[in-house]
Amino acid sequence: MTLTLIGSPYSRTVRTLWMVKELGIPYENIDVKPGPEGSRTPEHLKINPNGHVPVIDDDGLILWESLAINLYLARKHGGPLAPANISEEGQILQWTLWAVWELEPHAQAVMSHGKTLAEDQRDVAILARSQASVEGALAVLNGALTKSGGHLVGNRFTVSDLNVASCLYFLRFAPEMMDKHPAVRAFYDASKARPHAKAAFALRGD
Template sequence: MTLTIYGCHRSRAARNVWLANELGISFKQVPVIQAYRLADPDAPGAPLHTRSPEFLKVNPNGHIPSIDDDGFVLHESLAINLYLARKHGGPVAPKNVQEEGLAAMWALWAATECETHALNLTYHLAAYPPEKRDPAIVAAALAALPAPFAVLDKALAEGGGYVMGGRFTVSDINVAEIIRYAKPAAQLFDAAPNVKAWLEACHARPAFKAMWAAREAEAA
C-alpha cells in the first residue's frame, strides 16, 4: 500500500508531511507547486503545478495538497490529517468519539478563526516586498487575533500544554500549522505565553524538524 502526497513543502502539504513523519509511515511526495508562483504556468517545461492537466485529474479544484492512499483520493490538508490519524492510530490519534469531535472542532476553529488573519501577517509583515504590504490588513489581523489567541492560551493552560487529551495529537499539528503563520507578529505570542511555549515545543519535535529541513531545501 502506498500513500502519495501531492504538494510542495512550501504549502499546506507541510501539515501532512509532518503528521506522516510523526506516524512513521512511508509516503511518496509529488512536488506540485502553486500555479501563482510561476511567471508563466503554461510555458513549455514548466514544473507540475496546480493548474497542470495531470494534477487536475487528481484534484479538479486545483489546490494542494491532495493524497492518494492506495486508490482513495482526499483533498483539504486538515481533513487529510484527521483521516491519516484515524487510519493509523497511536497516541496522536483521537482515542474515542469525543476526541474525534474535539479534533474536528479544533481544525475548523483554526481554519475559521485564525488562518486568514495569520496568513495576512505572514504576507504583509514578512513575505511580500515592502511595496506590496498593506498596513490596514496588518492592523485588521492584529485586532482580530488576540481573542482567538486568548481562547487557545486558556485551552492549553487547562490541557497541560496540549490542544486536547493532555498529550500531543493531530490537533496540535493542525492548529500549530495555522498559528505558525502569525509568527511575524511577536506581540501576539508575548500576550499569550502558553501559545508561545506550545508552538516552540511543537517546532522542537523531530518530525517537525525533518519536515522543515525538507522545506528549507526546497526552492523558494
C-alpha cells in the same frame, strides 16, 4: 500500497509531511509546486479542481485539504495522535475547524500584509484588522492551553495540536504576537521541537 503525497514542502504540504512522519507510515512525496507550473496544470486540476496542494492518493482514494488529510490519516492509522473515543474526536474536530476559521486566514493575512507581499500591495487596514482577529484567537487558545496544561485534547500530542500548530506557523514573521501569550508560545515551540516536526520543516530549510 504506498501513500502518495503530492505537493512541495514549500507549501501547506509540510503539514502532511509532518503528520506522516509522526505516524511512521511509508510514503512517497511528489514535489508539485503551488501555481501555474504545478498545482494549476490540467494534470493536477484532475486530482484537485481547486488548483491547490497538498493532495494525497491513498490506494486510489484522492483527498485534498491539508488538515482534513491529517484527520483522515490519524483515524486510519490510529496511535496516540488519533482520537481515542468519540469525545476526543469531537474536540479534535472542534480545534481543527477553529484553526481553519478563526486563526488561519487572519494569520496568513498578517504574514502577507505585514511581510511577504510586495510593499505596494500591502494594506495597512487589512493588517490591522487581521492582527486584531489573531489577537482574539490567540487569547482563546492561550486560555484553553493554560487550563489543559499544554495539549488541546487528551493530555497528549494529538492531530489537533499538529493542525493548530501548523496554522500558527504563519505567525513566524510576527513572533511578538505569540510572545504575548505564554501558553501559546510554549505550545508552539514544543510542537515545532518534536523530532518529526524538525524533519518535516527541514525539507524547506526551516
